[in-house]
Amino acid sequence: MRGRRDMRVGFIGLGSQGAPMARRIVEAGYETTLWARRSSSLAPFAGTAARTAGSPAELAAVSDVVCLCVVDDADVEQLTTGGDGVLAGMRRGGVLVVHSTVHPETCRRLEERARVQRVSVLDAPVSGGGRAAEQGSLLVMAGGDPQVFAFCRPLFALYGDPVVHLGPIGAGQVAKFLNNVLFTAHLGLAADALELGDRLGLDTEGLGRILPRGSAASFALERVVDAGGTLRRIAAHAGGLLAKDVRLLTSIAETAVADSGSRPGPVREAARSALDAMGQ
Structure with missing residues (x-):
């Protein structure tokens, strides 16, 4: 893993909660890459330091940590698997963070697939809504390897307070x-x-x-x-x-x-x- 000061972050899921989370990452000076199905979701980031990618795989290829903040299990599965999915682009040592609220088994299956590529997975659903994200006061509930969580904690602290590790993968869900x-x-x-x-x-x-x-x-x-x-x-x-x-x-x-x-x-x-x- 790269040093925290040099962490490159990819963010997918620029809705009412994800967009202010991503904005806080960009404004904190992290090298940030975004991807969205709709160009309108990217429009608010025009003029910022954020870059955009042509696919989830392209985003993952230039990111050390990829955060997903999408709606449901089907979205997580679709965006992470396949030739254009996040896992197709992530390199060894990368971290995939699931901020979505999904079934714990979805996160466990994803972790098993990612492990083959030496990619780590954290499930870290959030609570509080868009206003809390803007204020940096989301509740972040995380599950996964404690060392991986410690590496990502400074990132989570940009938009979350408190940020709490609760156990193995799926515990956050x-x-x-x-x-x-x-x-x-x-x-x-x-x-x-x-x-x-x-x-x-x-x-x-x-x-x-x-x-x-x-x-x-x-x-x-x-x-x-x-x-x-x-x-x-x-x-x-x-x-x-x-x-x-x-x-x-x-x-x-x-x-x-x-x-x-x-x-x-x-x-x-x-x-x-x-x-x-x-x-x-």
Whole structure:
């Protein structure tokens, strides 16, 4: 691996969260190469020091670390494999970072393929959205080799705080699912509390002002209050993604405890109830 000061970074996935992540890398002075399916995604980087590549493989050939921040498992598979994929261009000692939220098995399969080429893989999903990326305060949850993580940590710290290593490959994805399942459960509990207050004759607007300032405060409660006290707007915006993550964690958890006879815990039950209320 090259020294950290000379790290060359490739970035794929310039959406609402990935674009500000990439911009912070460029502005920090790292030699950065970008690739996108749509030229409109590259337009905001015109006039910056960022370079562009003609394919994922071309990007990987001039990068020591390649970051993927795309939507789903199919995108990760498509962009990393094949003649024009990232792995076709990466050289020995390179690092492929999956910032996407995907199934842990997708990351494990990718790690097995990359190992043949002496390329390392980290799964490092992020949470916080575009504003947190702009501010450098994304939550970065990483899994993979600790030494590879230590090498990449200064890069992650450009857009993440905290940046935490949680275990072997796939561990970051499981942590992201837990985060989203707990958030979903909190959404449901917050909406239920506001609805109960309304039924008991309380001024719901006033209740929405005091609860987020007391011991009941939570990020989910604030989102429900901002959405008018119900889950309808949240369901339209994020219901599908939350439902996907709850299903994936439930499947992983059921496999892990298949022989124990354990029932789903209250967090998963609360999250499932919230999704039912969202119509998911």
